Amino acid sequence: MKDINDMPGHLVRRLQQIAVAVFHAQVESAGFDLTPVQYAALVRVRTHPGIDQATLAGLIAYDRTTIAGVVDRLVQKGFLTREVSGTDRRARVLRMTETGEAALNRIAPAVETAQKLMLSGLDEVEVAEFMRLLRKATDAANDFSRAPLREVSSDPANAK
Amino acid sequence: MKDINDMPGHLVRRLQQIAVAVFHAQVESAGFDLTPVQYAALVRVRTHPGIDQATLAGLIAYDRTTIAGVVDRLVQKGFLTREVSGTDRRARVLRMTETGEAALNRIAPAVETAQKLMLSGLDEVEVAEFMRLLRKATDAANDFSRAPLREVSSDPANAK
DNA sequence: TGCTGATCATCAGTATACTGATTAACTACC
DNA sequence: GGTAGTTAATCAGTATACTGATGATCAGCA
Numbered sequence: 001m002k003d004i005n006d007m008p009g010h011l012v013r014r015l016q017q018i019a020v021a022v023f024h025a026q027v028e029s030a031g032f033d034l035t036p037v038q039y040a041a042l043v044r045v046r047t048h049p050g051i052d053q054a055t056l057a058g059l060i061a062y063d064r065t066t067i068a069g070v071v072d073r074l075v076q077k078g079f080l081t082r083e084v085s086g087t088d089r090r091a092r093v094l095r096m097t098e099t100g101e102a103a104l105n106r107i108a109p110a111v112e113t114a115q116k117l118m119l120s121g122l123d124e125v126e127v128a129e130f131m132r133l134l135r136k137a138t139d140a141a142n143d144f145s146r147a148p149l150r151e152v153s154s155d156p157a158n159a160k
Numbered sequence: 161m162k163d164i165n166d167m168p169g170h171l172v173r174r175l176q177q178i179a180v181a182v183f184h185a186q187v188e189s190a191g192f193d194l195t196p197v198q199y200a201a202l203v204r205v206r207t208h209p210g211i212d213q214a215t216l217a218g219l220i221a222y223d224r225t226t227i228a229g230v231v232d233r234l235v236q237k238g239f240l241t242r243e244v245s246g247t248d249r250r251a252r253v254l255r256m257t258e259t260g261e262a263a264l265n266r267i268a269p270a271v272e273t274a275q276k277l278m279l280s281g282l283d284e285v286e287v288a289e290f291m292r293l294l295r296k297a298t299d300a301a302n303d304f305s306r307a308p309l310r311e312v313s314s315d316p317a318n319a320k
Numbered sequence: 321t322g323c324t325g326a327t328c329a330t331c332a333g334t335a336t337a338c339t340g341a342t343t344a345a346c347t348a349c350c
Numbered sequence: 351g352g353t354a355g356t357t358a359a360t361c362a363g364t365a366t367a368c369t370g371a372t373g374a375t376c377a378g379c380a
Contacts, residue, residue: 004200004203006291007271008275008278008279008287008291009179009180009183009196009274009278011294011295012278013197014221014298014309015172016172016173016176017305017307018301018302019168019169019172019173020169021306022301022304023169025304036170036173037173040164040170060164061177111167114169115168115169117301117304118168118169118297118301119168119297120300121296121297121298121299121300121301122293122296122297126293126296127168129289130168130293130294131166131168131171133282133286133289133293134168134171134172134175134290135165135171136281136282137175137278137279137281138171138175138178138281139281140280140281140282141182141278141279141281142178144181144182144278145181146181147177149165
């Protein structure tokens, strides 16, 4: 490993930065101001209405501390509501608003475009192989992260 | 694209987080406290003594603003020196100290281990293919980022 | 019931990353 | 030689991400 540019960690950082830049550009031209992380959180709350913050963090592999700020901004934008749970007063229950639902629908095409753009250097076969390897690598190293992916077993949306 | 977990942007973010976590763990057990970004900057200053901050940023695809803080911390740790250039008084010239050189040598094995660990889910052939695709994708989308990779043409270290 | 350990959310602190603006200094061109 | 455009660095502001700590609450168990 003679060079920084031959290190997977460095290349992954660069691709992630590219992904964020492309995402921002696409979403902005669709007339919205939403970050990739905020988008992921919104999508997950839609598929899991009433989810608490800790479970949400596990489902999209965030750090628990980070999620608080993300949710703050989504609530401030009027895309989410946050209320104290009726069954567990420690937990905050999250739900999408109609505004959030509408925004998500309008943003979806921009997000699709962004995913294609960030891999525009690869052909169709290469994209599929890249995705397979990405999934395999992240799955295997999941627990190395402080914010590992944690699926909810008692969750119908989780059934393959 | 039904799910967040099928989006390249999301998976790349996760792998990057894993990479950072593994890097920290390895470097820490080697007795140092250095981030991936700080490591990359150190390595580049070693191969390009007397480089200015803006050129350094281009060589490792950082944002120019970000580099200031990174260099600050490296100077504070005693790994780099920063001085006003003699030929261009706007520029700050960076050089490694002996302390920095020694640290880099001691850290190198930990960084190698971290690179292997983050891709421990892939076999040898898959790692090679993953690296090839990563390089191809980042090269093609380089200019989408605000902090694109900019190689220095008049640079002997750049000759292939 | 009361205790212990675990969990949810938050806070303080640090380190990337980015946008947009400003200041100082350099370069090119008239 | 002066001016316009460019460039290096920095600053203010915002948004991830992480570590480690704390307070409130819950669940299990003697």
